[in-house]
Amino acid sequence: MEKKVLCRERDARAERLPVPSGNRAFYEQKTLVYQGNTEVTQMRLGMCWLEPGQEVGRHGHNCDEILYVLEGKGTFVVGGEKYEAGPGDLVYVPPDAIHGGHKNTGDKFWRYLFIVGQVLQPLDSCDVCLPSGENVKPQLVKEVEE
Numbered sequence: 001m002e003k004k005v006l007c008r009e010r011d012a013r014a015e016r017l018p019v020p021s022g023n024r025a026f027y028e029q030k031t032l033v034y035q036g037n038t039e040v041t042q043m044r045l046g047m048c049w050l051e052p053g054q055e056v057g058r059h060g061h062n063c064d065e066i067l068y069v070l071e072g073k074g075t076f077v078v079g080g081e082k083y084e085a086g087p088g089d090l091v092y093v094p095p096d097a098i099h100g101g102h103k104n105t106g107d108k109f110w111r112y113l114f115i116v117g118q119v120l121q122p123l124d125s126c127d128v129c130l131p132s133g134e135n136v137k138p139q140l141v142k143e144v145e146e
C-alpha cells in the first residue's frame with residue numbers, strides 16, 4: 001500500500017469489534033493512521049463510536065494509550081476506576097493498566113479518538129500488513145476475562 005502523509009477518513013480501515021453489551025454484537029472502529037498506510041513507527045490512531053449502552057471489552061497492553069472524546073458522553077474504565085467523559089475530555093491509560101468496559105452512557109453516539117503506542121491492530125481478524133506485505137499478529141494485546 002502507498003504510504004500516505006494526508007490520511008482521509010474515507011480511506012481509513014473500518015473494523016467491527018465484538019462487545020460484551022449493547023444491542024449489537026459489535027462496535028465500529030476506524031483506524032486512520034497505522035503502519036500499513038503511513039511510515040508511522042511508534043503509534044496508531046483511530047476512532048471508535050459506540051451506540052447508547054454499548055461497551056468496549058476489557059484489555060491491556062504494555063504501552064501508553066490516550067482516549068479523546070469528540071462527541072457524546074460515556075464512562076471510561078481504567079485500572080478499576082470510572083471516569084465520566086464528554087467532548088474535549090481526555091483519558092490517559094498507562095502501560096499495563098487493565099482498561100475497558102468503556103461505555104456509552106448517553107442517548108446518542110459516543111465518539112472518541114484513541115492513540116496507542118502500537119503500530120498493529122490487537123485483533124486476530126484484522127488484515128494488518130507490514131510494509132513488506134507480511135501479515136503479522138500483534139503480540140502486545142491480551143484480552144482479559146472478568
Ligand SMILES: [Zn+2]
Nearest residue numbers: 059061065099
Ligand atoms: Zn487499549
